[in-house]
Amino acid sequence: MERIIYKEEQSFRQSIIPWIMIASILVAIVGFGVSFYQQLYLGNPYGDEPKSDNSLIWGSIISFIVMSGAFIFILSGRLVTEVWSDGIRYKFPPLIRKMRHIALNEIVTVDVAKYRPIVEFGGWGWRRRLVSRKTAFNVSGNMGVRVTLKNGRQILFGTQKQDEMKRAVAKMLTHNNLQSLS
Numbered sequence: 571m572e573r574i575i576y577k578e579e580q581s582f583r584q585s586i587i588p589w590i591m592i593a594s595i596l597v598a599i600v601g602f603g604v605s606f607y608q609q610l611y612l613g614n615p616y617g618d619e620p621k622s623d624n625s626l627i628w629g630s631i632i633s634f635i636v637m638s639g640a641f642i643f644i645l646s647g648r649l650v651t652e653v654w655s656d657g658i659r660y661k662f663p664p665l666i667r668k669m670r671h672i673a674l675n676e677i678v679t680v681d682v683a684k685y686r687p688i689v690e691f692g693g694w695g696w697r698r699r700l701v702s703r704k705t706a707f708n709v710s711g712n713m714g715v716r717v718t719l720k721n722g723r724q725i726l727f728g729t730q731k732q733d734e735m736k737r738a739v740a741k742m743l744t745h746n747n748l749q750s751l752s
Contacts, residue, residue: 572656576738580709580730581648587694587710591641598637602630647695649709651727653738658717660727662707665696672717672725679718680743682736685726687712694728715739 582588609616609626621629643664650669652659657674661667691697691706698705708714708728715727715735729735 572654574652574654575741576653576734578651578729578731578735579648580728582644582709588641588645591637591644595634595637595641598633602634606630647709649707649728651707651715651729651735653735653742655742657742658715658727660707662696672719674742676719676721677717678720679716680739681716682729682732682739683714683716684712685714685716687728691726 605616605626608614609620610623616626646664648663650661650663652669657677658672658680659669660672661669687694687697687706687708690704691699691708694708694710696705696707702724703722704724704726706714706726706728708726709730711728711730713729713732715729717725717727719725
C-alpha cells in the first residue's frame, strides 16, 4: 500500500523574485508618471516618436495591467513535491494543477545534490531543455532532487530542505534495487 513519506511546498514568495517584480513595476510607474507630466501636463510631446495622448494613456494602462497580471500569476505559483513509497508526485500550479506521478519502476536513479539553475536551466520556474531531455521545477536556491528515468529523461525538483528530502528519498529506495544517493 502506498503511503506518503515526505511533502515539501515552496512558493516564489519565499524568494527575491517578488522584490524584483515590485521594483520593475515601480520603475514603470515612474516612467509613466514622467511621460504623463511631460506630455499631458506641460504639453510637450514625450520621446523620440511621441504618441497621441490617448495612446499614451491606454498604453500605460495596458502595460500596468499586464505587469500586474504577471506579478499575480507568478506569486500564485508554488511547487509541491511529495515522496511516496511508490514514487514521486508533483504539481506546479497554476501551470500544472493536477498532481503528476513518477512511478518507482520508471526511475533509474535519484540524487539529492547541488545544481546550477542558471547554467543548467536558464533560471528558476518550469524549465525544459529539449536537446538534453532535462526538465526542472524550481523556485529558488541551488539544491534539488535529480530523477533519472529509464527513457533517459531527467527531472529536477528544487528543494529548500535537502536533509529531509535525502532521508525521504533514502526511505523510498530502501526496499528497491535503485541506486542510492550520491
